[in-house]
Amino acid sequence: MKKVLLPVFYLPPISWFSVFLREDSEIVFEQFESFPKQTYRNRTTIYGANGRLSLIIPMNHNGKRTMHEIEVSHRDNWLNIHWKSIKIAYQGSPYFEFYEDKLREIFTFQTNSLLEFNLNALRILQKILKTEKPYTLNKEYFKIPSEENYRESFSAKKESEFDTAEYYQTFSDKYGFLPDLSIVDLICNKGPEALTYLKNIQTK
Template sequence: MQILLPIFYLPPISWFAVFLQDDAEIIFEQYENFPKQTYRNRTNIYGANGKLSLIIPMNHNGTRLLKEIQTSTREKWQHIHWKSIKTAYQTSPYFEYYEDKLEKIFSFKTASLVEFNLNALKIVQKLLKTEKAYSLNNEYFKEPEYLNYRDQLSAKTETNFQMVEYYQSFSDKFGYLKDLSIIDLLCNKGPEALTYIKNVKTK
């Protein structure tokens, strides 16, 4: 089964549930026009005041093609995002265990959004102890022959993937927040994160 997946920034759990399907051959979409307000440049974590969106600022140079999109170099967003993650998860059970490797995500130097996201994925795969292969597409198809997830995983609507609740750092305050960034799952579930993902019921 071939699946066309968008390239997300520290993707939500639902994305990993699709990505890590055993029988799936994953192809990443890099030739689409960059859609705004999606997980391609944002990730949701659990902050002290509830859900917190971390958004990578774009360098608006006229291009719309995802593979050519560049991140802003004027703003210290990598420093800000790492500080937010550290503040949110420093009391979680596994943050200290993963801290050094997670920090490397934000010291990676590139202006390319795709390169940044793929490097972060490489680090996350190591933390999950998985080596799922993927390829990048060579052109854009409006109606691809693959199973198409480009518009399926929305940052604006709640996922209908079925997930078991797990304890989160601020659940006592705001309750369980579903389908946050893979960072939330790793910091709270640690080595059990991969098993958890495999048990998520996909659509």
């Protein structure tokens, strides 16, 4: 069983979940890295009516830079805005109604910690996917970790390194297939088939 080091993301992209759920791996989450800007740690990408839509969790700039110390800002009512954006984007998808109540739970969780928020969201997403993949949190930061390192493998700015097969998306008639969006996109469009889809993803 090989150990895999993963960053902790907000409603992670499909590719992240494909690595997280690998049966031959033991997952360790990175909580001591210096927080990098413009990554999936505090943003997710969904398929909106006008194409790709980024939902970004605002940060509370308190001078702390380590992932487990990062605080979210509650000034902009982002929980409500993000939930409404997801609902508008996916209410016409095949499975949104089926999972709506569970997905809404993600946005009722109150915490100042970005790490706690992301981990709670992951707990709910695992329930939806009917998987109980265990994980641990690392105890300190290593520039060159002993685990297989995925800290920089998922970029919000570059094309995905993972080969994700096309599936029906709510607005694909308008803009075509958009690969490697948030796991929410896969769940709402593929439903119970999402887990099988994730296990078949390969790197390019």
